[in-house]
Amino acid sequence: MRRETKKASWRTVLGAGAALGLLGLAGCSKAGSGSIGTTYEVKGQVLLADGSPLKQGRVAFVPTDPATVPASGEIGPDGQFSLTTKTPDDGALPGEYKVRIEPAALGVDPKKAKKPPYPIKYIDEDSSTLVITVRAEPNRLEPIRLK
Numbered sequence: 001m002r003r004e005t006k007k008a009s010w011r012t013v014l015g016a017g018a019a020l021g022l023l024g025l026a027g028c029s030k031a032g033s034g035s036i037g038t039t040y041e042v043k044g045q046v047l048l049a050d051g052s053p054l055k056q057g058r059v060a061f062v063p064t065d066p067a068t069v070p071a072s073g074e075i076g077p078d079g080q081f082s083l084t085t086k087t088p089d090d091g092a093l094p095g096e097y098k099v100r101i102e103p104a105a106l107g108v109d110p111k112k113a114k115k116p117p118y119p120i121k122y123i124d125e126d127s128s129t130l131v132i133t134v135r136a137e138p139n140r141l142e143p144i145r146l147k
Helices: 002-026
Strands: 042-048 057-063 071-075 080-082 095-102 131-134 144-146
Touching: 042 057, 042 071, 095 144
Parallel strands: 042 144
Antiparallel strands: 042 080, 057 071, 057 095, 071 080, 095 131
16 A cells, blocks of 8 residues: 555656646747747836936836736836846737836835835826837837826
């Protein structure tokens, strides 16, 4: 009886290993394409109300279609960003996205966190009112102005 338990557990381990191996292979594809669909370059800039660039933070594109995956990108010192879905700078899937602007991480102590240099409504994709459509081609977006 004990021997059957060992066989069953080895079968389980081997089966799990095979499943993980297949998942790993499914993730191997060239940048911009794969099981999630084809992504397209998306580049843009985030500007504050006075027209100066937001110097740090993250932009997050949240799809309105639940079958689409989100994309995000770090905001550089010039306010520029490039979206990533699966691999760095691969862009986003075509479709409509609600957008949120996440403030830069300012440490782990929430008591010392500063208010972002833009209206708080932009940290939530539903209250931001920012909606952007990604086309099935390279996308150079108009600047996102945080008023």
